[in-house]
Each structure stands twice: as structure tokens, then as C-alpha cells.
Amino acid sequence: MIGDMVQAYLALSGILFVIGAAGLMLRRSPLVMLMCVEIMLNAANLAFVAFARHLGNMEGHIFTFLVITVAAAEVAIGLAIIVLLFRERDAADVDDVNTLRG
Amino acid sequence: MSNLATVDLNFMAVAPLITLAVAALLVLILDLVLPADRSRPWLYAAGVGGVLVALLYTYQLWWGPAAGPAASVVGAGALGRLSTGIAVFGGHYVLDRFTLIFHALVLIAVLCALLMSAPRRDEEKSGYLALLLGAALGMGVLAGAGSFFTLFLGLEILSLNLYVAVAFERGKVTAQEAGFKYLILGAAATATMVYGFALLYGQTGTMALSGLAAGWHSGSTVLMKVGLGLVLFGLFFKLALAPFHFWAPDVYQGASAPVTAFMSVGTKAASFAALVRILLAALPEEPSRFLLPLWILAVLSMVVGSFSAAVQNNVKRLLAYSGVAHVGYLMMSLLGLSDRGVTAGLFYLGAYLFMNIGAFAVVAGLGRSGRDGEELADFTGLFYRRPGLALAMTLFLLSLAGMPPAAGFQGKLYLVLAALASGAGAAAWWLVGALVVTTGVSAYAYLRVAAEMFRKAEPAAASGTEGYREAAAAAHGPESAAAGAGAPFSWALAAVLAVAALGTLYLGVFPQSALALTRYVLPLP
Numbered sequence: 107m108i109g110d111m112v113q114a115y116l117a118l119s120g121i122l123f124v125i126g127a128a129g130l131m132l133r134r135s136p137l138v139m140l141m142c143v144e145i146m147l148n149a150a151n152l153a154f155v156a157f158a159r160h161l162g163n164m165e166g167h168i169f170t171f172l173v174i175t176v177a178a179a180e181v182a183i184g185l186a187i188i189v190l191l192f193r194e195r196d197a198a199d200v201d202d203v204n205t206l207r208g
Numbered sequence: 209m210s211n212l213a214t215v216d217l218n219f220m221a222v223a224p225l226i227t228l229a230v231a232a233l234l235v236l237i238l239d240l241v242l243p244a245d246r247s248r249p250w251l252y253a254a255g256v257g258g259v260l261v262a263l264l265y266t267y268q269l270w271w272g273p274a275a276g277p278a279a280s281v282v283g284a285g286a287l288g289r290l291s292t293g294i295a296v297f298g299g300h301y302v303l304d305r306f307t308l309i310f311h312a313l314v315l316i317a318v319l320c321a322l323l324m325s326a327p328r329r330d331e332e333k334s335g336y337l338a339l340l341l342g343a344a345l346g347m348g349v350l351a352g353a354g355s356f357f358t359l360f361l362g363l364e365i366l367s368l369n370l371y372v373a374v375a376f377e378r379g380k381v382t383a384q385e386a387g388f389k390y391l392i393l394g395a396a397a398t399a400t401m402v403y404g405f406a407l408l409y410g411q412t413g414t415m416a417l418s419g420l421a422a423g424w425h426s427g428s429t430v431l432m433k434v435g436l437g438l439v440l441f442g443l444f445f446k447l448a449l450a451p452f453h454f455w456a457p458d459v460y461q462g463a464s465a466p467v468t469a470f471m472s473v474g475t476k477a478a479s480f481a482a483l484v485r486i487l488l489a490a491l492p493e494e495p496s497r498f499l500l501p502l503w504i505l506a507v508l509s510m511v512v513g514s515f516s517a518a519v520q521n522n523v524k525r526l527l528a529y530s531g532v533a534h535v536g537y538l539m540m541s542l543l544g545l546s547d548r549g550v551t552a553g554l555f556y557l558g559a560y561l562f563m564n565i566g567a568f569a570v571v572a573g574l575g576r577s578g579r580d581g582e583e584l585a586d587f588t589g590l591f592y593r594r595p596g597l598a599l600a601m602t603l604f605l606l607s608l609a610g611m612p613p614a615a616g617f618q619g620k621l622y623l624v625l626a627a628l629a630s631g632a633g634a635a636a637w638w639l640v641g642a643l644v645v646t647t648g649v650s651a652y653a654y655l656r657v658a659a660e661m662f663r664k665a666e667p668a669a670a671s672g673t674e675g676y677r678e679a680a681a682a683a684h685g686p687e688s689a690a691a692g693a694g695a696p697f698s699w700a701l702a703a704v705l706a707v708a709a710l711g712t713l714y715l716g717v718f719p720q721s722a723l724a725l726t727r728y729v730l731p732l733p
Contacts, residue, residue: 116410123403130396139392146399153406161413166406169415172357173402176364180398183368184391187375191384203385
């Protein structure tokens, strides 16, 4: 029974991952881009948990905790940098952030 | 993996890493308890002292547990071939000489970065120093990773610290922009890599690298191939291998010179270590067929890196593209995954450490009033203003271009010899051909800067006015020149330059001694 379920979960996590990656490339708002990265990480989490259930060992569950913790740190840093960057200049999206070129 | 009673909590094995963490915390605490106007020297003393102690521990471990019998290594197969050391913490961390040589590279790099930032007069030093030390810790963890857990943690410790370090300079818009770009792209690469880990875990049922190869023997290998591809994508991004290099020029230009010098060398070294471990552990017995994409990317890197470097007017961007080309050369060492190849790669990383840090030290030394001396115009007539700095830069540029007697030449020579001896056939000839052609192109890029330094500054030139004023100030004696230009040149920077120049020359003239050291790492057949 679980053998069939893991494929469903894997399909869902694949769809989530693609949504995240596509959003990252298409959307131009820095906050939404950060959220898209989170979706990608959570897609990985879902795959980990599904595989851990399927394989019957705990390592996948533990990895999920690590990913959640690190993702929180990443978002904290990301928001700090975004605030720093967009307070200094009157920019609404990442297309306005183009000082560095060449 | 195993229950807690049998997990080997060998804290001595990770002593260099613990030392770095303690030093980072100590710097932060010292900043709190010491009076603000007198804390600077103590903060630097704590940081530099911590790195030196970590180097000492690395040396001790090199002759101690890392030299232990190969039988004690957890993880048979390809990973075991690499190791003469021990696996600790339930196999999650591998302490062997391969790990330790990367520790030494990273520690030297972070030491140079700390000394390079010493002359800078900005506030909030403690956070900055702690970030550099933390990033070095992450690189150390990544170099010794024995499972997906430590790979992921090491990669994230180094990345999270570097995101902030890149954006650290307050009020500098380019630094914040670089930090933002690095963060978004880096986080996406990490997420991709984690997804790859998930797929590999699903295929093999274990997080240990030593269990990876078993994934080829169970039914469908689709998960294995896709997972491995995603993991390698993340590592290629960190290595700045074309076409995953697009972040590098912006980030290198935006960050301050010490941070750039450190991250360019340290991140590449640690990611290379992880790449070697993953490839050795994951590839089936006949690796050549699976590595074809890697050779294509390597050639692409060499071409993109060297041609883009030739048209840059910003020296930091030039060095960033040169880094892309150098990673392409470095990938040659993985031809056939032979011991000889990896040894050549280690030697090349050592050479790149010294010549790259030296070049960035010159950029930092030319800086004035909070800005790095990074434009090509800053180098005009440098030889007539500061001959020592100009000669040092010439040495580093010649080395980067791969000319004897500097280290870069020997490094490339070993790479070519190892590639030809690897028995990889056509791929080896393609790579060697690309190396020769792109070396010629990039020589133009480097020598353009060198020629600029020996060109007399013209007072009429718009961009040369500042240089002219400085030249005029230099005529009144070195003290007035330093005061007039506000150049933050100091003994610390001079020490970095001296170490880098000596290292570049030493590896170039006496390569055998360093090569003997790397031979301890990999038992040659």
C-alpha cells in the first residue's frame, strides 16, 4: 500500500519543486522569490519524509529537521538583506537592482 | 546508522573546527566586554590566534589519527581508496589527510583575509570577523563530510556566513546588491541540491556517502541519475563552473577585496573536496561514460572565463572570470578519477590559493577611502608610484596566466601530465587543447593589467588625475603619499603579500616538495 503512496507523494513533491523553481525564474518581487526558494526546500522535505516512511528508517525525518532549521536561518538573512537593499533605493522589484553589470 | 553508545564522539578529531567556532564566539564576546575604542587589536588577536591554533591542531592530526591504518575506515569501495584516516561521529565526518589538506588551505585563506581586513577602518568589526571564521568552519565541515547531513550543514554554514559577509559593508549599495544576488541564487542552488539528496536517499536508503554506489544495483536507476545530477548542479554552482557562474562576477565585484579573496579560494577548495568525495563514492566502476557532461562544462568554463576576462575593465570582475576559467582547469584533475589526477588538483588549488589571494591583496592595498582599487585606471602607472606592489602584482598575474617560474605554470603542467596519463583518450586531448588555447587568451587579459601598471600615467587623462595627484604626493616621500591618498597600507597587508608572493614562487620553483606533501594524501600505486 505504501509502495503506491510513495509515488504519489513523490509526484506532489516534484510538482512543488517545479512550481518553486518556475516562480523563482518568473517572478520579480524579492519576497516572492524568497518564498519560492522555501517551496523548493519544502518539496525536498516532503520527498524526504515520504521516502523515510517508505524505507522505514528515521534518517529522512532527521534531515527534514535540519532543512527546516537552516531554511529559517536563510529566510532571516534574506529578509535582512532585502530590507537593507530596498531601504536605500526606491525599487519595487529585482529588475531595478542592476548596478553590477558587465 | 548506529545507536548512540557505538557512535564515536571523537571531539579531538574535529579540534580545528571547534577552535574556529570558539574563536568566532570569543570575538563576539570580547566586543561586548571590552571598551569600544580599544577593542580592535584584541578582536584581531582573538581571530588570528584562533586560526593559528586551528592550524596547529591540523598539523597534529596530520601526523596523528589521520595517518591511521586504512582498515579503520568506514565505507568500503571508492571512498575507502581515498582514506587513510578514521571516520568519526558515526561515519558522518571523515578525518583523513584529504580533509586536513583542505583544512590547511582554508585556514591559510582565512588568515590572509583577516590580515587583509586589518587596515580597514570600519565599525562593527566583531561581526565581520565572526562571519569569516564561521565561513571557514563551514568549509572545514564540507571538506570532511561523510554523509548528506554533514555535506548539507557544511555547505549551509559556509553559505549563510558568506551571504552576510558579502553584504556587510554598510552604505555600499553594490555590496548589498551582491549579497542579495548571491543569497537568492545560492539558496536556489542549495534547495536543488537538497532535493537531489532526497532522491538519492530514496534510491539507496542511506545518508552515508559510502552507501551511494549501492544505488546502481537496485532496479531502476532513474532516481540515482536525477538525484546525482541535482546534487552536482548545486556543487557546480558553488564552484562557479560555467554555465553556473553568472553570480560570480557580480558578487566578487560587490564584496570587499578580503571577503572576495577568501570566498573565491575557500569555497572552491571545499566544494572541490565535496565533489571528489561524491564522485568517488557515487560513480559506478566504469566512470568515464558518466563524466562526459563534466568535460563539456570544463571546456565551456575555460572558454567563457578566459574570453570574458579579456574584456573586463574592473580587476575584480577580471579575477572572477579568471576564477571561472581556473575551475575549468581544476576539473581536468578529475579525468579518470585517478590518484595522480586528484594530486594534481590539490597542487593546483594550492597554487591558486597563493596567486589569487596575492592579486586580491594588491587590489585591497590600492584601495582608498573605503573603496577597493579595482578599476583598471587605478593600476595606471602603478610601477612608478609603488614599484613593490606593481612587481608583486606582476608576479601574481604571470602565475595566473600560467607562466614559469610561478606556481601557476607548474600547476597547469601537472594537470596536463595527469590528464594525458589518465587514459581518458579523446576527452583528455580535448581538455588539454582547450587549456592551451584559453591560456593564451587569458594571458592577454592578465598582461593587459600588467601593461597598464608599467604605462606612465598621463596627467591629461580624466581618470588619471587622481593617480597623477598621488604620483605628485609620492614625490614628497612615502609618508606624505600614504597620508595624502589615505591608503590603508599596513604591515598586515604587507605580510599577506609577502606570504602570497613567497608561496607562488616556492610552489613554482620547488614544486616537488609540495607534491611530496600531497602524495601523503593519496597513496599512489
